[in-house]
Amino acid sequence: MKFLQSLPNLLPKDKGYLRTQRAIADEVEALRRRLSWRLRGRLYIVVDAKAEKLYLERGFRILMQADCSVGRGEFLVDKKTGRRWRFVTPLGEFHVLAKAANPLWRKPDWAYVEEGKPIPPPDSPERLVSGELGAYLLSLGDGYLIHGVKDEKTLGRPASHGCVHLGAAALKELYNATPVGTPVFIIE
Amino acid sequence: MTMEKKRPSSIIFAAQRRRWAAAGAALILLIVMNALRVKLKSAALESRRQAKSLAQNLEDAQDALADAQSLRDMKEDELSRAKRVILSLTRSRQALYESGLELQEEDRILQKQWEMLSTYLQVDLESGRISVMRSGQALESYPVRYSPPRAFGGEDKPLPRIVRIISKERYAAPERGKSEEVNGHLEWQPPEVGTSARASALGEFVMFTDSPLILHGPPKNAADHAAYPHDCLGLSWPVARRLYRESFVGEKIWIAGEPKPARAAAPTPAGRARAQLKRRRKRHGSK
Numbered sequence: 001m002k003f004l005q006s007l008p009n010l011l012p013k014d015k016g017y018l019r020t021q022r023a024i025a026d027e028v029e030a031l032r033r034r035l036s037w038r039l040r041g042r043l044y045i046v047v048d049a050k051a052e053k054l055y056l057e058r059g060f061r062i063l064m065q066a067d068c069s070v071g072r073g074e075f076l077v078d079k080k081t082g083r084r085w086r087f088v089t090p091l092g093e094f095h096v097l098a099k100a101a102n103p104l105w106r107k108p109d110w111a112y113v114e115e116g117k118p119i120p121p122p123d124s125p126e127r128l129v130s131g132e133l134g135a136y137l138l139s140l141g142d143g144y145l146i147h148g149v150k151d152e153k154t155l156g157r158p159a160s161h162g163c164v165h166l167g168a169a170a171l172k173e174l175y176n177a178t179p180v181g182t183p184v185f186i187i188e
Numbered sequence: 189m190t191m192e193k194k195r196p197s198s199i200i201f202a203a204q205r206r207r208w209a210a211a212g213a214a215l216i217l218l219i220v221m222n223a224l225r226v227k228l229k230s231a232a233l234e235s236r237r238q239a240k241s242l243a244q245n246l247e248d249a250q251d252a253l254a255d256a257q258s259l260r261d262m263k264e265d266e267l268s269r270a271k272r273v274i275l276s277l278t279r280s281r282q283a284l285y286e287s288g289l290e291l292q293e294e295d296r297i298l299q300k301q302w303e304m305l306s307t308y309l310q311v312d313l314e315s316g317r318i319s320v321m322r323s324g325q326a327l328e329s330y331p332v333r334y335s336p337p338r339a340f341g342g343e344d345k346p347l348p349r350i351v352r353i354i355s356k357e358r359y360a361a362p363e364r365g366k367s368e369e370v371n372g373h374l375e376w377q378p379p380e381v382g383t384s385a386r387a388s389a390l391g392e393f394v395m396f397t398d399s400p401l402i403l404h405g406p407p408k409n410a411a412d413h414a415a416y417p418h419d420c421l422g423l424s425w426p427v428a429r430r431l432y433r434e435s436f437v438g439e440k441i442w443i444a445g446e447p448k449p450a451r452a453a454a455p456t457p458a459g460r461a462r463a464q465l466k467r468r469r470k471r472h473g474s475k
Binding site for chain 1: 288291292293294295296297298299300301302304305353354355356358436437438439
């Protein structure tokens with residue numbers, strides 16, 4: 001009997017829990033009906049910037065989900081010029097505008113400011129870096145991307161400069177499953 | 189001729205005594221052995237009896253052991269069945285709990301998507317206000333300076349009724365990011381902070397649309413603003429900040445209503461201050 005009592009009970013004793021669940025299920029059904037004109041049968045990506053998760057969905061069915069990392073929201077100020085950057089991931093409806101494998105990164109000024117190194121001229125070849133963006137890249141426009149990350153331990157918390165970071169396996173799956181033009185909803 | 193010698197009688201008696209002694213000893217030996225035999229027999233009988241008793245005990249113990257073993261097997265069966273039931277119960281509870289979490293997760297995502305897809309901005313040309321709308325209801329409403337939007341820095345093209353926010357820039361300073369394919373590789377250049385005329389023309393909280401209309405706060409430099417080609421609503425800093433926070437990339441802006449007939453230009457802050465002073469003087473009867 002002691003053994004039975006020691007077993008963890010995941011559900012609350014209050015039976016009202018199930019009623020609440022039913023109410024949420026009804027709400028979800030109503031929301032699905034409301035959104036069906038836009039989303040039914042369509043392939044789209046949802047990035048939950050608060051929960052740091054990325055979902056690939058078709059209609060209302062989740063095809064894959066993975067931990068991601070979005071903009072950390074910090075400010076960076078270049079003391080020499082007074083230029084300021086804020087590393088946030090913008091919210092809204094985007095589209096996958098381009099896809100690429102083994103992309104090159106043209107290192108921006110802020111990366112040099114962050115590293116405390118002198119900033120090379122804009123067209124300097126030393127700005128081009130390979131391997132920084134992972135094996136694949138999906139461009140959302142305005143310089144915002146979904147790409148890989150070197151240190152996958154940072155996934156699940158805000159760590160990027162505004163892009164959406166994904167682990168290598170999830171990125172490959174997303175790259176293969178998502179055609180150009182796929183809507184991307186970034187929510188918070 | 190032999191001469192027979194007679195043995196003496198003492199010798200004869202001695203021999204007889206030895207025989208009798210031997211016979212006596214043999215008799216005693218027989219008696220002792222018989223006594224031993226009797227004793228051994230009784231001991232053997234006792235041992236046999238004990239062995240019989242032990243065999244009986246062994247049989248009883250074996251029966252008891254068999255009973256105990258079958259009881260133990262039954263208990264083990266019951267315990268493993270109970271464990272299986274508990275495991276299945278715990279798994280089903282876990283599944284129920286996880287499905288509840290998934291449901292809440294989906295609810296949250298759909299709510300946010302609905303919020304995003306049902307929110308739009310409405311510029312009412314008649315009242316000269318911009319409103320954050322959701323499902324046809326105005327959530328917030330703010331005055332704009334230029335209604336209809338005023339064209340700066342170039343020719344005045346008519347705006348479409350519905351335009352869409354295509355990007356937002358917090359500082360109005362960043363140069364637009366871009367990604368382009370060079371030699372088969374996609375090169376990415378993120379948005380950069382610049383010091384161009386565009387940066388000082390648009391100030392803070394900038395929302396670009398797919399038309400010449402740009403929503404932004406007060407410009408850093410009025411001359412750059414006047415020269416920069418765009419259509420402007422003339423938002424104040426708090427309104428621009430509010431709209432920047434409440435809007436999403438991809439959101440529609442609906443330009444509704446007909447503009448009021450042209451009238452005198454909106455008073456400048458200096459003009460407003462002069463009018464206020466005039467009213468105050470009039471109230472106090474002074475000139």
